[in-house]
Amino acid sequence: xxxxxxxxxxxxxxxxxxxxxxxxxxxxxxxxxxxxxxxxxxxxxxxxxxxxxxxxxxxxxxxxxxxxxxxxxxxxxxxxxxxxxxxxxxxxxxxxxxxxxxxxxxxxxxxxxxxxxxxxxxxxxxxxxxxxxxxxxxxxxxxxxxxxxxxxxxxxxxxxxxxxxxxxxxxxxxxxxxxxxxxxxxxxxxxxxxxxxxxxxxxxxxxxxxxxxxxxxxxxxxxxxxxxxxxxxxxxxxxxxxxxxxxxxxxxxxxxxxxxxxxxxxxxxxxxxxxxxxxxxxxxxxxxxxxxxxxxxxxxxxxxxxxxxxxxxxxxxxxxxxxxxxxxxxxxxxxxxxxxxxxxxxxxxxxxxxxxxxxxxxxxxxxxxxxxxxxxxxxxxxxxxxxxxxxxxxxxxxxxxxxxxxxxxxxxxxxxxxxxxxxxxxxxxxxxxxxxxxxxxxxxxxxxxxxxxxxxxxxxxxxxxx
Amino acid sequence: xxxxxxxxxxxxxxxxxxxxxxxxxxxxxxxxxxxxxxxxxxxxxxxxxxxxxxxxxxxxxxxxxxxxxxxxxxxxxxxxxxxxxxxxxxxxxxxxxxxxxxxxxxxxxxxxxxxxxxxxxxxxxxxxxxxxxxxxxxxxxxxxxxxxxxxxxxxxxxxxxxxxxxxxxxxxxxxxxxxxxxxxxxxxxxxxxxxxxxxxxxxxxxxxxxxxxxxxxxxxxxxxxxxxxxxxxxxxxxxxxxxxxxxxxxxxxxxxxxxxxxxxxxxxxxxxxxxxxxxxxxxxxxxxxxxxxxxxxxxxxxxx
Numbered sequence: 212x213x214x215x216x217x218x219x220x221x222x223x224x225x226x227x228x229x230x231x232x233x234x235x236x237x238x239x240x241x242x243x244x245x246x247x248x249x250x251x252x253x254x255x256x257x258x259x260x261x262x263x264x265x266x267x268x269x270x271x272x273x274x275x276x277x278x279x280x281x282x283x284x285x286x287x288x289x290x291x292x293x294x295x296x297x298x299x300x301x302x303x304x305x306x307x308x309x310x311x312x313x314x315x316x317x318x319x320x321x322x323x324x325x326x327x328x329x330x331x332x333x334x335x336x337x338x339x340x341x342x343x344x345x346x347x348x349x350x351x352x353x354x355x356x357x358x359x360x361x362x363x364x365x366x367x368x369x370x371x372x373x374x375x376x377x378x379x380x381x382x383x384x385x386x387x388x389x390x391x392x393x394x395x396x397x398x399x400x401x402x403x404x405x406x407x408x409x410x411x412x413x414x415x416x417x418x419x420x421x422x423x424x425x426x427x428x429x430x431x432x433x434x435x436x437x438x439x440x441x442x443x444x445x446x447x448x449x450x451x452x453x454x455x456x457x458x459x460x461x462x463x464x465x466x467x468x469x470x471x472x473x474x475x476x477x478x479x480x481x482x483x484x485x486x487x488x489x490x491x492x493x494x495x496x497x498x499x500x501x502x503x504x505x506x507x508x509x510x511x512x513x514x515x516x517x518x519x520x521x522x523x524x525x526x527x528x529x530x531x532x533x534x535x536x537x538x539x540x541x542x543x544x545x546x547x548x549x550x551x552x553x554x555x556x557x558x559x560x561x562x563x564x565x566x567x568x569x570x571x572x573x574x575x576x577x578x579x580x581x582x583x584x585x586x587x588x589x590x591x592x593x594x595x596x597x598x599x600x601x602x603x604x605x606x607x608x609x610x611x612x613x614x615x616x617x618x619x620x621x622x623x624x625x626x627x628x629x630x631x632x633x634x635x636x637x638x639x640x641x642x643x644x645x646x647x648x649x650x651x652x653x654x655x656x657x658x659x660x661x662x663x664x665x666x667x668x669x670x671x672x673x674x675x676x677x
Numbered sequence: 678x679x680x681x682x683x684x685x686x687x688x689x690x691x692x693x694x695x696x697x698x699x700x701x702x703x704x705x706x707x708x709x710x711x712x713x714x715x716x717x718x719x720x721x722x723x724x725x726x727x728x729x730x731x732x733x734x735x736x737x738x739x740x741x742x743x744x745x746x747x748x749x750x751x752x753x754x755x756x757x758x759x760x761x762x763x764x765x766x767x768x769x770x771x772x773x774x775x776x777x778x779x780x781x782x783x784x785x786x787x788x789x790x791x792x793x794x795x796x797x798x799x800x801x802x803x804x805x806x807x808x809x810x811x812x813x814x815x816x817x818x819x820x821x822x823x824x825x826x827x828x829x830x831x832x833x834x835x836x837x838x839x840x841x842x843x844x845x846x847x848x849x850x851x852x853x854x855x856x857x858x859x860x861x862x863x864x865x866x867x868x869x870x871x872x873x874x875x876x877x878x879x880x881x882x883x884x885x886x887x888x889x890x891x892x893x894x895x896x897x898x899x900x901x902x903x904x905x906x907x908x909x910x911x912x913x914x915x916x917x918x919x920x921x922x923x924x925x926x927x928x929x930x931x932x933x934x935x936x937x938x939x940x941x942x943x944x945x946x947x948x949x950x951x952x953x954x955x956x957x958x959x960x961x962x963x964x965x966x967x968x969x970x971x972x973x974x975x976x977x978x979x980x981x
Contacts, residue, residue, distance in 0.1 A: 487761035490820065493728045494750055494778040658730060 262342035264380055265332055267313045269325075269349040277347060278312040280387050281380065308342070308380060323442065326434060329367065330442040333433030336369055337625050339598065343368045343376050351388045363429045364388055367445060369625055372454045373595050381428045456536070457594045457621035461614040463519055464548050465587055468613075471512030472556040475504060476572060479563030479653075488658060497654040505556050505646065512552040513545065520544065543620050543631060550638045551613035554645050555583055561649035564656035565669055586611040590618055597623035607634055609641035648673055680739075681706040681828050681859035682727055687736035689722055689883075696722040697883040699736070704828075704861050704878075709854050711874030712863040713963075715971055719883040720863050721758060724830055727861070728755050741827055751780040754826035758833050758863070760817045762805045768792070769801040772819055779824035791819040795845060810837045818846060822853060829853055832863045847873060867964040877963070879970060886970045898970060899961045901940055903932040905947055906955040917946040929955060933965070 266277045313332065318325040332344045346365045350356030366381045432445035482488045491500050520541060527536060558579045566572040586605070593602040597619040606615035607630070616634040619626055651673040682704035689697040697719045704710045714720045725731045726738050729750065737744050741752050763771055769788060776784030792798050795815045800808060808816065814837045822829055831850070835843045850873065854860055864870055870877065877894050879886045887894055900921070905912060906929045914923040914930070919938025924931045934940065940958050947953050961969070 482761070485761050485764065486757060486759035487763060489725075489730065489757040489759070490755070490761045490775065490817075491778070492730050493753070493755040493757070494775065658725070 261309060263309045263311055263340070264376065265311045265313045265335070265341050265344035266384070267315050267328070267332075267344065267346045269315050269347055270352050271349070273312070273314075274352055275347050275384075275388055275391055277345075277384055277387060278310040281308075281310045281383065308376070311341075313344070326442045326444060329444075330434040330436070333367060333369075333435075333445070336367070336433055343370075343373065343380075345380065345384055347384065347388060352392050354392065360429070363427060365429045365431055367431050367433055368448075369433050370595075370597060370623055372457070372622060377428075377430070381430075385428045456540070457597075457618040458590065459523070460540070460544055460621050461587070461590055461618040463516065464544070464551055464614050464617055465583070467512045467516050467519075467548060468551050468555050468583060471508055471515060472552055472559050475508055475556050476559040476563040476576070477569075478504070479560050480566065480569060480572065483564070483567060492658065498650050501557070501560060501646070501650050501653050504560060505553055508556045509549055509552045512556075513548060516545070516548050537621075537624060540621055544617060546635060547613035547617045547638070550635065550642055554609070554613070554638060554642045555579070557642070557645040557649035558582075561645075561652045561656075564649070564653040565672075566656075582610040586614040590614070594618050594622045597626065603630065606630070607637060609638045612638045679706060680704060681741055682861065683737075683739040684723070684726070685737050685739075687723075687726060687733045687738060689719075689726060689731060690734050695883055697726075697733075700880070700883065700885060702878060702880075702885060702888070704859060705876055706859050707854065707857055708875045709850065709860040709862055709873050710876040710878060711870035712861055712878050712880075713865075713867075713870060713967060714880040714886075718881045720880065721832065722883075723880065724755070724757075724832060724861075724863060727830060728753060751824070752827045754779075754821040754824065754829045756818055756821040756829075756831045756834055758836075760813060762813060762817060762820075764806040765804060767802055767804055768797065768808070768816055771805060772816065772823055775820040776823045779826075781824045784823060787825070788819065788823050791823050794849065795819065796842075811839060811842055814838055815842065815846065818849070822849075825856075826858060828859045828861070830861045830863075833865070834862070835864070835866060835869055867962065867967055871963040879967065881971050887966075894963075894966065895960060898966050900936065900965070900969075901934040901938065902959045902961055902965070903934070903940060903943060904929050904955065904957040904959070905932060905953065906930070907947065907950060908952040908954040910951050912947065913950060916950065918942045933961065 266281070268275050268277050313328075316324045316328045329344075329346065332341065335341045336343060344367050346367070348356070348361045348363045348365065350358065350361035351364065353362060356362035364381065364384050366377065368376065430448040432448060434445045435443050437443050479488075482491070488500075495503070524536070524541075562572055562575045562579060565575060589601075589605060589611075593605060593615050596602055602615065602619055605611050606619055612634040616631050620631055652669055655672045656669075680703045682702070684700055684702040687697055687700045687702075688695065700719075700723065702723070712720060712723070722731065726733055727740055729738075729740070766774070769785070769792070772788040772792075773784045776788060781787070789798070789801070792801055795818070797812060797815055797819070800812055800816070805813060805816065814834075818831075818834060821831065829850075834846060834850070838846060847869075850860055850862070862870065862874060871891070874891065876888075876890050878888045887898055889897065904926070912923075912930045914920055914932065917932070919934050919942060920932050921935040921938075922933040932943065934943065944953070944956055947956065
């Protein structure tokens with residue numbers, strides 16, 4: 212047993228009495244804090260954008276009073292004076308969403324007039340003037356509408372997922388309509404600041420709302436013009452693949468980098484420890500060795516991506532879900548996947564060539580891992596608001612661009628082309644810089660064994676002649 | 678081309694440490710040159726400069742007539758002191774990979790010929806991790822020469838080899854020389870250097886200590902040595918003329934004479950002390966020259 216303690220003491224001292232342990236000790240809580248707060252912070256940043264949502268109330272006499280009710284609800288939320296009962300029924304935040312009441316056109320003589328009005332509103336959404344628009348069906352307040360579609364609240368959007376609008380506005384509108392339909396209450400009165408409900412009243416309201424015969428909330432794409440110039444109603448969005456595409460794309464990209472690029476670190480370390488590097492560098496320049504490694508790794512990663520992507524496409528076609536897939540997405544995906552592999556691959560190689568063993572590498576690995584995983588932490592807010600300023604700025608930060616730009620492309624079809632192009636350009640520049648830095652570190656570090664270099668030493672390597 | 682490698686005024690520093698200082702060095706083409714020096718003398722740094730793994734801080738390095746940044750690497754074969762092989766690759770695949778890196782398009786016939794020659798034909802399909810140390814050593818040697826380089830740099834090529842395979846490798850190195858290649862052989866084994874090398878270069882603390890053909894080195898730095906034994910009595914070295922150093926080797930005494938000393942006078946001095954049972958006259962070995970030159974350099978530095 213004594214020997215166990217002797218070995219344990221040596222192991223403990225070896226683990227604790229080194230710089231890596233002390234750095235980890237400081238960095239760990241910082242990383243936890245960052246990781247746990249990034250999403251929350253991102254939500255906070257997002258709320259600074261003001262967005263306008265149009266509502267067409269097709270009910271006779273615009274009886275729902277939707278815009279007035281939503282304005283009142285936003286005021287209540289902002290002053291934090293909503294009652295407990297109100298909060299439970301109308302959960303979510305309206306943030307800085309503003310509402311525009313659109314008077315419905317008279318469609319009695321021209322049945323196409325309503326569709327054209329929706330198309331025009333869709334154009335305003337495409338232009339970024341509106342975030343989305345809702346239409347409250349003409350029979351929404353009827354207990355049993357003849358056509359269930361006429362009893363629905365329809366949410367027109369060009370995005371894959373926008374929870375603020377879907378949950379914050381869509382669900383509230385449906386609730387308002389259902390409460391109005393119960394005919395016993397005026398939603399404006401219901402939403403009054405000083406009104407309190409007893410549990411029995413609350414249960415009755417919920418039950419009345421639940422007995423709705425309408426379709427509730429329907430989500431549709433924006434109306435489009437067909438080849439003949441006729442306006443076509445937007446396709447109904449079935450929650451599923453379309454919502455998942457941005458997450459699947461970014462997650463696949465992330466995991467392929469993780470699986471494809473991070474083994475480069477182990478490979479370079481192994482070559483250093485087995486002294487293969489000296490033989491390789493006796494035959495090829497450091498740039499050739501590094502370039503070969505990066506190309507090999509990128510090809511492996513792309514093969515992995517294509518296998519998964521191909522499998523996904525085949526499965527989507529098999530279950531008739533491929534209509535939701537835009538043909539340009541796979542091309543963007545392959546571009547960003549290649550750039551991410553090259554960018555992070557060169558960083559992993561730089562870390563591997565600067566260290567002599569895995570213990571040393573752990574410390575230098577932390578910032579690289581953090582840069583790789585941070586985009587995943589803000590993925591949800593970016594997908595929900597892909598054209599917002601947070602999404603735009605974050606996705607133009609080169610280390611986050613591949614994952615976030617891909618997610619934005621998949622969730623917002625009308626993203627201005629300059630944004631992914633600028634993102635690709637910036638990532639390309641960052642990749643060239645990373646490969647150059649990795650090459651400089653690799654050139655010296657690859658032949659060095661022993662103590663891990665400090666940041667100052669690595670900077671000296673980068674700018675030294677040999 | 679008279680010289681395959683020419684280093685002129687080469688200085689190489691690592692931070693504050695000077696690894697090589699104004700080093701001038703020539704390796705004659707078509708010869709086997711021994712590159713000697715104690716640990717930390719700058720041998721590996723010099724070899725890495727020749728293979729262009731390092732660039733000099735000062736001076737020029739000319740390899741196979743080229744001083745430019747563009748490497749002569751494809752015409753050069755390098756066996757580093759610390760061996761490096763991909764453990765999970767098969768021997769034939771690995772050797773073909775290294776030969777292709779050197780620009781050989783169809784390396785397999787040459788690789789197979791070398792495997793045959795070094796008794797490794799049966800190991801062609803084995804993974805490197807399955808090889809013994811001696812086998813891996815020979816595989817590494819093939820990796821350095823399979824592309825028929827004009828300059829072969831070998832750093833301790835015999836370490837880990839049994840006498841049979843060491844002799845086999847020695848023959849292979851001589852064959853390379855006979856075929857016109859220049860061989861620069863770095864070693865600590867003085868017997869190997871003495872046996873194989875036509876020329877010698879000795880460096881110590883980053884400076885050249887001696888350089889020349891084996892005959893030139895012996896003529897310039899060698900001493901006459903005598904192994905002597907008196908019948909039934911010890912030799913009194915103080916009374917012998919021209920003896921610079923003496924060491925007791927069992928019952929015999931090894932005497933190193935000063936330059937210009939006459940061995941006949943030493944024999945006469947011994948006869949005066951008693952009956953001479955053994956008297957062998959010889960020349961200093963490379964080991965002795967090495968020890969003497971390195972020791973002399975240390976003493977010069979200490980007195981400076």
